[in-house]
Amino acid sequence: MNTPLPPQDQTLTIIQPGRYRHYKGKEYQVIGVAKHSETEEDFVVYRTLYGAGDLWIRPAKMFKEKIEMEGKLVFRFEWIDDAKAETDPTTIKAQKDSPESV
Template sequence: MTMGRYRHYKGAEYQVLGLARHSETEEWLVLYRPCYGDQGYWVRPYAMFVEHVMHPETGLQVPRFALIEASVDARPTDDAQP
């Protein structure tokens, strides 16, 4: 997964900071924070982060989050990561 700025399908932008694994299920989680206000940090299951959803206005299937700018220090992910 590329670290960087992503746009949510509803329009808000988020900075993806990294990936982590759930201690019990070993599910991959995406660590991110909103690019607006002081909203803290959030995690979302990787599978949900990269899934396609129906856009409420167009009815088209679109990515839930779309990369708009890779971080300067973005590195390719390790093979062990999703």
């Protein structure tokens, strides 16, 4: 089975479903991209891979942007892989209780 390659450049206009790491360290599962019904602006639909697995949306432009952190430009969200996230609550809880959770 061929797995799609991660967006190495990350400036691509396509946001693939899969796991991403936020610049602050927590992981999220991107479900897809949705359009605003009035403005047709693209929004990324994603859920937390910690806590209760809450659903969130963020403007696609903001999701893909670089931000300054400690004097360096970094992507707000960095691609990890296209694996399907675990939906088992114990897995989500384990990640929440992990020492890396900030």
